[in-house]
Amino acid sequence: MSPTRAPARERHRTAARADHASPSAALTREQKLELYYYMRLTRSLEERLVNLYRQTKVIGGLFRSLGQEADAVGAAFALDKSRNDILSPLIRNLGAMLVRGATPVEVIRQYMAKGDSPTKGKELNIHFGSVERGFIGQISHLGDMVPVMAGVTLTFKMRGEDRVGLVFVGDGATSTGAFHEGINFAAVQRCPLVVVVENNGYAYSTPVTKQTAAKQFIDKAAGYGVAGERADGNDVLAVYDVVKRAVERARRGDGVTLVELVTYRRKGHAEHDNQSYVPAGEIDRWAAENDPLDRYVHVLRDEFGATDAELAAIDQRVQREIDGATDVAEQSPMPEPLEALRGVYGDIEMIPPVWYREEVKSAVTEHERAEGWGTYNG
Numbered sequence: 001m002s003p004t005r006a007p008a009r010e011r012h013r014t015a016a017r018a019d020h021a022s023p024s025a026a027l028t029r030e031q032k033l034e035l036y037y038y039m040r041l042t043r044s045l046e047e048r049l050v051n052l053y054r055q056t057k058v059i060g061g062l063f064r065s066l067g068q069e070a071d072a073v074g075a076a077f078a079l080d081k082s083r084n085d086i087l088s089p090l091i092r093n094l095g096a097m098l099v100r101g102a103t104p105v106e107v108i109r110q111y112m113a114k115g116d117s118p119t120k121g122k123e124l125n126i127h128f129g130s131v132e133r134g135f136i137g138q139i140s141h142l143g144d145m146v147p148v149m150a151g152v153t154l155t156f157k158m159r160g161e162d163r164v165g166l167v168f169v170g171d172g173a174t175s176t177g178a179f180h181e182g183i184n185f186a187a188v189q190r191c192p193l194v195v196v197v198e199n200n201g202y203a204y205s206t207p208v209t210k211q212t213a214a215k216q217f218i219d220k221a222a223g224y225g226v227a228g229e230r231a232d233g234n235d236v237l238a239v240y241d242v243v244k245r246a247v248e249r250a251r252r253g254d255g256v257t258l259v260e261l262v263t264y265r266r267k268g269h270a271e272h273d274n275q276s277y278v279p280a281g282e283i284d285r286w287a288a289e290n291d292p293l294d295r296y297v298h299v300l301r302d303e304f305g306a307t308d309a310e311l312a313a314i315d316q317r318v319q320r321e322i323d324g325a326t327d328v329a330e331q332s333p334m335p336e337p338l339e340a341l342r343g344v345y346g347d348i349e350m351i352p353p354v355w356y357r358e359e360v361k362s363a364v365t366e367h368e369r370a371e372g373w374g375t376y377n378g
Helices: 009-018 029-054 069-077 094-099 104-111 145-159 171-175 177-188 217-224 236-251 282-289 292-304 308-331 337-341
Strands: 086-088 165-170 193-199 227-232 257-262
Touching: 029 069, 029 094, 029 104, 029 236, 029 292, 029 308, 069 094, 069 165, 069 193, 069 236, 069 257, 069 292, 086 145, 094 104, 104 308, 145 165, 145 177, 145 193, 165 171, 165 236, 171 177, 171 193, 171 217, 177 193, 177 217, 193 236, 217 227, 217 257, 227 236, 236 257, 236 292, 292 308
Parallel strands: 086 165, 165 193, 193 257, 227 257
Antiparallel strands: none
């Protein structure tokens, strides 16, 4: 699907709700409202980070997921925390990390490179993980997390653990050798792995048609001998349904599923990208016709009876949490210089450093040059 052809909201919403046996039909009303909470939290948190970025308080780049929040939230929601399922996010999957337990305050601290951030100021943006909470820190290089997650899920199979792994990749990553090697290995080993391709139209500035001749990314699934499913990535319940089916398929021993989510990236690769390569009107059309939060609000109101007061209460909760997290993060200290040595190759025992000539007191109390050199100490 070309990024210029935004799917009609009503057609996709009706189609997604037509199958009453879909996994999302089993979600409680509270869980459906929780999906909205996480999408709203993702967008509002990124908006706050934009404000901090423009105040030069963010260290490094800022990568947004505007227009893709349903992908990350819906996919992560389909995993089972009680079984210790695990996921590997990318830079546009903040929502997935929030679902798995990452907090706004640690995200803001991380972006600001504070000393009490998850990586103690050693890494940028959301490059951190928490195995205990079920997400692994990402590698920036495109496609490299696919072989990593192939190995992780192979351990699940070898140990007989009832666990599933999920890895996100962008459309550009499917053109890399790491993607091919990783999914091929996972397919042969029948690893319990779900590979989610977020087809957002562009690999940085390269449109999909310039990087692959395939009409759709699930066509690649047949080449690896794995299952493939495609869904509307801007419908959070459709995302949940397709990923939930893939998770169940993996858990019962049927191996890898390649899931393609058709979405759109309404911001540049990062805040510094002005998107000059995007055709005029394309971004505005997706914003007006196919925004994942707007669409889900309609579903909540029209099909699940959510009231304006309920949705407003969620919005207010999100605002309070982000305001509080910002206040805390801004008061956090910057890392101590010696922190750069910790955790690089291991948790070494730190000893006080001896700086250059620190112990040579004569350097500051008297001249060091010999009298015969012409110095005078009188």
